[in-house]
Amino acid sequence: MSTPPARRIVVVGGSLGGLRVTEALLAGGWDGEVVVLSAEPHVPYTRPPLSKAALADGPDLATLAFKQRPEAARAEWRFGSRAVAADLAARTVTLADGGTLAYDGLVAATGVRPRRLPARIDHSAGAGHVVRTIEDCRALHAELRPGARVVVIGAGFIGCEVAATATGLGCHVTVVAVDESPMLVPLGRAVGDAVRARHERAGVAFRLGVSVASVSGTRGAYSVALSDGTSVKGDVLVQCVGSAPCVEWLEGNGLDLTDGVVTDNRLRLGGGTGAVAVGDVARFPNPLFDDVPRRIEHWQTPLETARRAAATLLADLAGTEADPVPFTPLPSFWSDQYDLRLQSFGVPGLADRTEVLEGDLEGQAVVGYFRGEQLVGALLLGLPRRAAAVRKHLLASLTDPAATYAA
Amino acid sequence: MRINVDLALCQNYGQCVFAAPDVFDLDDAGELVYQASAEETARADVEAAAMACPVQAITIEG
Numbered sequence: 346m347s348t349p350p351a352r353r354i355v356v357v358g359g360s361l362g363g364l365r366v367t368e369a370l371l372a373g374g375w376d377g378e379v380v381v382l383s384a385e386p387h388v389p390y391t392r393p394p395l396s397k398a399a400l401a402d403g404p405d406l407a408t409l410a411f412k413q414r415p416e417a418a419r420a421e422w423r424f425g426s427r428a429v430a431a432d433l434a435a436r437t438v439t440l441a442d443g444g445t446l447a448y449d450g451l452v453a454a455t456g457v458r459p460r461r462l463p464a465r466i467d468h469s470a471g472a473g474h475v476v477r478t479i480e481d482c483r484a485l486h487a488e489l490r491p492g493a494r495v496v497v498i499g500a501g502f503i504g505c506e507v508a509a510t511a512t513g514l515g516c517h518v519t520v521v522a523v524d525e526s527p528m529l530v531p532l533g534r535a536v537g538d539a540v541r542a543r544h545e546r547a548g549v550a551f552r553l554g555v556s557v558a559s560v561s562g563t564r565g566a567y568s569v570a571l572s573d574g575t576s577v578k579g580d581v582l583v584q585c586v587g588s589a590p591c592v593e594w595l596e597g598n599g600l601d602l603t604d605g606v607v608t609d610n611r612l613r614l615g616g617g618t619g620a621v622a623v624g625d626v627a628r629f630p631n632p633l634f635d636d637v638p639r640r641i642e643h644w645q646t647p648l649e650t651a652r653r654a655a656a657t658l659l660a661d662l663a664g665t666e667a668d669p670v671p672f673t674p675l676p677s678f679w680s681d682q683y684d685l686r687l688q689s690f691g692v693p694g695l696a697d698r699t700e701v702l703e704g705d706l707e708g709q710a711v712v713g714y715f716r717g718e719q720l721v722g723a724l725l726l727g728l729p730r731r732a733a734a735v736r737k738h739l740l741a742s743l744t745d746p747a748a749t750y751a752a
Numbered sequence: 753m754r755i756n757v758d759l760a761l762c763q764n765y766g767q768c769v770f771a772a773p774d775v776f777d778l779d780d781a782g783e784l785v786y787q788a789s790a791e792e793t794a795r796a797d798v799e800a801a802a803m804a805c806p807v808q809a810i811t812i813e814g
């Protein structure tokens with residue numbers, strides 16, 4: 346089967362999701378053009394080290410850059426090029442420089458950007474660091490000197506990792522968060538408290554259950570006023586208050602853009618043909634859990650969604666049936682804090698109840714996350730050798746609720 | 753097809769094990785063990801494993 350010449354797929358976003366979908370499209374037989382629009386000025390690189398080893402050592406693009414499959418070189422990569430609008434009916438993308446690009450197929454791979462403290466909180470212009478790009482990492486690394494007082498706002502994964510890395514570099518770290526426990530929303534109270542205890546042993550101070558009222562001062566002399574009337578002083582300020590999907594460029598197409606772009610189970614934007622989404626920006630239903638579309642901000646998601654989205658788009662553009670098998674990836678995630686490795690499978694955040702299935706939370710443990718009777722997630726605290734078995738068990742019980750856990 | 757894992761890079765994340773369980777495994781100590789060569793039929797799985805490795809420790813030759 347041959348495709349008419351000069352057909353074009355435009356991939357918006359050139360990070361992990363954009364790279365893997367480009368490779369999958371070209372490996373999957375697409376013989377038209379692929380144009381990748383990447384707002385960042387450099388080749389795609391991996392982000393997880395930006396709060397871990399690369400933050401400790403200083404980031405190096407050559408080390409962080411992804412190895413690419415040879416196919417990726419056949420695409421036209423436009424670095425520093427941002428899409429500002431798309432017209433899904435006319436099949437065009439508008440670029441920041443005013444140009445437009447017609448397409449046959451479109452991939453949304455624009456990921457997320459870090460949130461900042463809301464504007465209603467009085468804070469000096471651009472107060473403090475965020476951690477998303479290699480530039481962010483480099484700027485923060487330069488300030489993490491031994492003895493520096495570091496205030497981390499937010500106790501999610503990235504906040505906790507930054508706290509651990511900064512502590513390892515000899516900084517004095519205070520973590521401030523509205524939640525009562527670190528990583529409360531994704532992992533729940535028991536695990537959050539266990540991780541908190543390890544941070545405290547390493548010297549991190551926590552101010553939890555309080556919100557930031559204002560931030561004053563500048564680099565070297567910040568003062569963060571809290572809702573309970575106290576304040577925390579620091580030399581370095583890091584905002585790790587979550588992320589916001591980059592979807593503005595998709596406005597005006599009648600799509601549901603609340604928290605990412607909603608797709609069908611085959612990753613088609615709004616269920617229409619000719620446009621798909623991958624990675625952190627995609628909000629898709631996963632029948633392993635239910636029919637609620639969700640975003641999954643995990644490093645493995647761009648890979649899995651890219652493979653499937655490419656197949657869907659190629660089928661739609663060829664006018665053939667898309668794969669009838671439902672898309673049911675098992676989310677998986679890891680986080681390294683000190684010498685502690687956390688590995689998560691499934692969606693623990695859906696649970697109403699947790700149970701320690703193996704070990705104990707002070708040491709090494711496997712924690713099960715249940716929604717009603719159904720196991721929906723599992724977390725390993727420092728037990729990497731159990732990962733394969735636990736993952737297999739979770740998959741089995743999601744497809745057959747009668748499966749029981751064997752340690 | 754020859755498979756090489758740079759064990760100096762490998763962090764035993766196990767992502768390769770999930771992608772290609774016939775070729776990669778974690779032993780009882782949680783350390784990676786793998787087959788240095790695999791049949792052509794395993795290529796898709798091994799390529800998926802190489803991509804899934806967070807530290808890009810896996811290379812495929814031939």
Ligand SMILES: Cc1cc2nc3c(=O)[nH]c(=O)nc-3n(C[C@H](O)[C@H](O)[C@H](O)COP(=O)(O)OP(=O)(O)OC[C@H]3O[C@@H](n4cnc5c(N)ncnc54)[C@H](O)[C@@H]3O)c2cc1C
Nearest residue numbers: 358360361362384392393427428455456457624625643644
């Ligand atoms: C500090 C940090 C630590 C992390 N640690 C872990 C971890 O330990 N484990 C784990 O599983 N995951 C981790 N993650 C998450 C993981 O890195 C993400 O899930 C992954 O990067 C998502 O890839 P993506 O391609 O979907 O989106 P992104 O990586 O966000 O890429 C989107 C790209 O699109 C570009 N873009 C945005 N808008 C436009 C536009 N309009 N036009 C053109 N380009 C645009 C952006 O500049 C960006 O380059 C971490 C993330 C961070 C930031």
Ligand code: SF4
Nearest residue numbers: 762763765766768805
């Ligand atoms: S995925 Fe990579 S880091 Fe993890 S065990 Fe396999 S080779 Fe090692």
